[in-house]
Amino acid sequence: MLNRIAILFVGLAVALPGIQLAASPRADAPVSRMIWRGQIEAGGPEMNFTGTVQEVVAQIRQIKPDFPAGLKTTMPLPNKDDGHEVQCGVGGSGTADVSYINDGISYLHGIPGNCVVGAGNPGTCARISCSYNSGIWLCSENGQEVLWPCSALGDIAENDCFTCQGGSGGNNNWCRGREKWPANNFHVDVGEDSC
Ligand SMILES: *[C@@H]1O[C@H](CO)[C@@H](O)[C@H](O)[C@H]1NC(C)=O
Secondary structure, eight states, X not given: OHHHHHHHHHHXXXXXXXXXXXXXXXXXXXEEEOEEEEESSTTOOEEEEESOHHXXXXXXXXXXXXXXXXXXXXXXXXXXXXXXXXXXXXXXXXOEEHHHHHHHHHHHHHOOSEEEEOSOSTTOEEEEEEETTEEEEEEEXXXXXXXXXXXXXXXXXXXXXXXXXXXXXXXOOEEOEEEEEGGGTEEEEEEEOOO
């Protein structure tokens, strides 16, 4: 129920001109909504849904309660040799809780189809996952549409968070970082957000 209320509020904020979503990965990054594009059943048409992966799964389950049953979720990564690099300490408004980032990664690994940032300004980011103030973003660096299998973005977020972990008393319980894929003009951020 709380989830559905949250979706309604997000939908409302986007629908009403002049009302901006408060959360953004950094002050200079325009934020757009993530588009999920894929089949919700084997052999079915390709469909678009918008929101974080958690919101998209909730929306699809309104229509198809057993989603993603019967659909393949294993998808290839972008070419690992494209010189991707991780920059720690940037992304979101601060550090995120590793266990909730892992939760978001599980959602990304579990959903078939593609996660998309529509064409916009260079630096436009879409929040692809958020739970308990822990966000994952997909950002276009050149303003062109960015489309990757959500499960591949889960792998990237996992590496990003793992590479940039920290914590006290020997516990790596937070992470914050940016994994850049320069040859493909996108990056994935993990960090704090409000949700
Ligand atoms: C999904 O979005 C793409 C890109 O905007 C569009 O080409 C396609 O027709 C859309 N599919 C549906 C079913 O609306």
